[in-house]
Amino acid sequence: MEMMKAVVFYGPGKMSYEDVPKPVPQEGEVCVKVKYASICGSDIEEYKVGSDRARPPLIFGHEFSGEVVEIGPGVSKERLGQRVSVNPILYCGKCYYCQKGLINLCNNRRSVGRTLGVEKKRCDGGFAQYVCVPEFSLVPLKEEVTFEDAALLEPLAVCYCAAKEGNFEKGEKVLVMGTGPIGLMVIQFLKIFGSGKIVATDVVDFKLEAAEKCGADYAINVKKEPLEKVLELTDNLGFDRVIVTASAPGVIKDSIKLVKNGGGIVLVSLIRENVEINPTEIVGRKLSIYGSYMFTSEMHEVIDYIVDKKLNLDNIISSIHPLSEAPELFKELSSGNHSEIKVLLKVD
Ligand SMILES: [Zn+2]
Ligand SMILES: [Zn+2]
Missing domain, CATH: 3.90.180.10 (Medium-chain alcohol dehydrogenases, catalytic domain)
Known part of the structure; x- marks a missing residue:
């Protein structure tokens, strides 16, 4: 054999x-x-x-x-x-x-x-x-x-889909929670697709530095800064979309605090713990929660973004x-x- x-x-x-x-x-x-x-x-x-x-x-x-x-x-x-x-x-x-x-x-x-x-x-x-x-x-x-x-290519296709999931609009204010590889690639696609203000949060400084290199306008360490500081970047209105790529269960509650009324929360990371959510908050603020899972044929599409040098994979x-x-x-x-x-x- x-x-x-x-x-x-x-x-x-x-x-x-x-x-x-x-x-x-x-x-x-x-x-x-x-x-x-x-x-x-x-x-x-x-x-x-x-x-x-x-x-x-x-x-x-x-x-x-x-x-x-x-x-x-x-x-x-x-x-x-x-x-x-x-x-x-x-x-x-x-x-x-x-x-x-x-x-x-x-x-x-x-x-x-x-x-x-x-x-x-x-x-x-x-x-x-x-x-x-x-x-x-x-x-x-x-x-x-x-x-x-x-x-x-595989994680890029995941991120390509996650960045588009939900109520994407050009010029939107979007928050990316978690700046591991998935968060960083999502940020790159948001930039390509034409999101407006891109804010990234994490609890690790070197990852936040990478987020800035990938195109985030603001990168905030939420271990050192209060959530209010993140919210201030939207004139306290909240983000049009929040994309969750972090895996700490607490980020779900934070995402609800940081999204605007009528906004969308896109869940990408697999958070395995149960999380308590008050449904009234979802209904009363007309929030939408989306799960973004994998992709279908997008690995093929992502190739063109690499060929056109639109993605920076060195980061x-x-x-x-x-x-x-x-x-x-x-x-x-x-x-x-x-x-x-x-x-x-x-x-x-
Ligand atoms: Zn994977
Ligand atoms: Zn089947």
Whole structure:
């Protein structure tokens, strides 16, 4: 049996770089030789606490780029050698939602690098030398897009959709809560789409500095400054839209305080704790709450923004490490004691 190097998750706090069998592409599948894989905030969360979405043993990695090196039966030979990224949403193609093109809402969906779906079947991801995925999930790259940047296509598509979700209007005053990689990429898209005043909040200074570089007009540390100070930037009226990318449950209540009457709150981060909300406040102030989950075909659209140099990914990628260092990196990143934004793994 042919072997390869991979990073295997064995439960909260446990991860190892080891030899595993190299996967063989089945009917309709291709084998991608991974070049770069990016560590997602959700990977770090699963590493810390674990969940049904990541039953061990599992190879993480749903944000990656590479080259098609092998094809299974029924796949066109032209795929061989193609430079690609991968849409990790493994949708069924048959259900009500899939028929409407809403693959992110497919009830039967599974995901690369996760154990989603009814059977919680393991779908190994890109933290490995090779990964097999269905041909339909390939996103071919344009020549101008580097493998490094292509490893960010998936989260970029998430942010592209989140930035447009809800009652988007040109010139709006918008607040982005949380300036991790998702918040920062949302800010870049808001700027491109023509939002007016963009305000960012977080509790970590270096992330707020990055937010300013990404186009936020104001970046406020809400650990040091009161919420009133944020509200003042709207003449105490509140923001047209608040986009929540932070994961502390308290941000939900704050978002309600900071949005204007009739405004919209877009939830992007997966906050797992219950949060108490008084429905009267939603009704009486005519607020709208939107969930923004993944995307459908937007990975393709995002490529053009990279080609046209409209996005600055140097402000997002903070370091690149060899795949072998992943177990150490996860330890460091989950401790919160670091100054990383987005970490890429280089796979040889
Ligand atoms: Zn992700
Ligand atoms: Zn479906």
